[in-house]
Amino acid sequence: MSLIATDNISIVVGLGITGLSCVRYLLSKGHRVIVVDSRDNPPALDAFKAEYPDVPVCLGPFDAELLSSATQLFVSPGVAIAEPAIREAQSRGVRVTGDVDLFSQLVGAPVIAITGSNGKSTVTTLVAEMARQAGLNVAVGGNLGTPVLDLLDDSVELYVIELSSFQLETTHRLGASAATILNISEDHMDRYPNKLAYLQAKQNVFRGCRYVIVNEDDRLSEPLMVDGMEAIRFGLGKADIRKFSTVTEGEETYICFGFEKLINVAEVAIKGAHNISNALAALGLGSAAGIDMSAMLEALKQYKGLEHRCQWVRSLDGVDYINDSKGTNVGATVTAIESFGKSGRGKVVLIAGGEGKGADFSPLAEPLTKFGRNVVLFGRDAGKIELSLTDSVQSVKVNSLEEAVKEARKLAQAGDSVLMSPACASFDMFRNFEARGDAFIDAVNRL
Known part of the structure; x- marks a missing residue:
């Protein structure tokens, strides 16, 4: 049954970029729409009222009676469906859905869906580049950039979408041609009661899926429901049938499918073990969607990655400075x-700190014991991170990111890497992770 019912009212919950996208689409189909937002003055309010003066907007605490009067609620990712007023409406028979759920009913071309705690944006943009290299008209968006409803176009031959756990909470059956959970680490514990609830939201990416792409290096990437699905696996090392992996021969390491060598890792433009894992995932997704292998390998040679994701900034006195501002969780x-x-x-x-979102920072201790020289901490949860570290790595707290960069320069030795990977969100001190990354780059370039 279609989600669109023009004789009923849909309420769009949240006036962010996704909410605006939902309103545009629903109105274009003649739907009756009400918008609600718990904020008294959402950022886009004036522009929205100017464009849609006839759409009612209700601000402030959610009204359970109003929400319960709707046929369906289109809940934006920034709003938890655990909100009491939303739960009340749901208990009274109101359908709780989202833009991705609607997109899945309307889309007319294959969909590749990517979720996970880390690497989503890199894999999404890499798969899209592989598709472009093969000559396909590809649309890219979701949690990365353009909302999915704004991507809909009859000329599109392949959709590559990044999905967050928040988006997947309201996705009932995506029906992707190929989907993956890249990895799972503790994240958004300020929204979920535990890691299992977070994983369960991620698992919605597999509903109705044809091919599942499974990370053998992270067993939590396995689908819980496998009926009618075929698996393509990936993982660093240990080649196997229907698996993308790496094989080392002497001093050379190759990406393989099965036991066939495809490309020397040295030819892959994105560097680091985590990025080779991302490349394997992209190859798995692309092969499931039928993208030409030679085009995918050419894309691996050309794709240089995204800003703020293990981005090399400069080398100074033999020390590399790395901007990983997108490292917003411990994993x-x-x-x-x-x-x-x-x-x-x-x-x-390591430079770390910010708003920890209720995370447990203790997993940082082991890799820092092995590979860390020092830790420089800043931001709201600097003290919490410091308490989670062992005595085997020294730490120092500073008041700003600029101070952190200066302190890191004093501590680093030739051959070291100064890595700004905060393990925290940015909103205690910055507008977003991009602004934090730009501030890091500016501070490094002023050294």
Whole structure:
């Protein structure tokens, strides 16, 4: 049954970029729409009222009676469906859905869906580049950039979408041609009661899926429901049938499918073990969607990655400065430490801190014991991170990111990497992770 019912009212919950996208689409189909937002003055309010003066907007605490009067609620990712008023409406028979759920009913071309705690944006943009290299008209978006409803176009031959756990909470059956959970580490514990609830939200990416792409290096990437699905696996090392992996021969390492060597890792433009894992995932997704292998390998040679994701900034006095501002959770930072620590050069001077979102920072201790020289901490949860570290790595707290960069320079030795991978969100001190990364780059360039 279609989600669109023009004789009923849909309420769009949240006036952010996704909410605006939902309103545009629903109105274009003649739907009756009400918008609600718990904020008294959402950022886009004036522009919205100017464009849609006839759409009612209700601000402030959610009204359970109003929400319960709707046929369906289109809940934006920034709003938890655990909100009491939303739960009340749901208990009274109101359908709780989202833009991705609607997109899945309307889309007319194959969909590749990518979720996970870390690496989503890199894999999403890499798969899209592989598709473009093969001559396909590809649309890219979701949690990365353009909302999915704004991507809909009859000329599109392939959709590549990044999905967050928040988006997947309201996705009932995506029906992707190929989907993956890249990895799972503790994240958003300020929104979920535990890691299992977070994983369960991620698992919605597999509903109705044809091919599942499974990371053998992270067993939590396995689908819980396998009926009618075919698996393509990936993982670093240990080649096997229907698996993308790496094989080392002497001093050379190759990406393989099965037991066939495809490309020397040295030819892959994105560097670090975590990025080779991302490349394997992209190959798995692309092969499931039928993208030409030679085009995918050419894309691996050309694709240089995204800003703020283990981005090399400069080398100074033999020290590399790395901007990983997108490392907003502990798992991402652990991966970055290990990736640069295993490079065989020097040690890692880590810059970390910010708003921890209720995370447990203790997993940082082990990789820092192995690969860390020092830790420089700043931001709201600097003290909490400090308490979670062992005595085997020294730490110092400073008041700003600029101070952190200066302190890291004093501590680093030739051959080391100064890695800004905060393991935290940025909103205690910055507008977003991009602004934090730009501030790091500016501070490094002023050294």
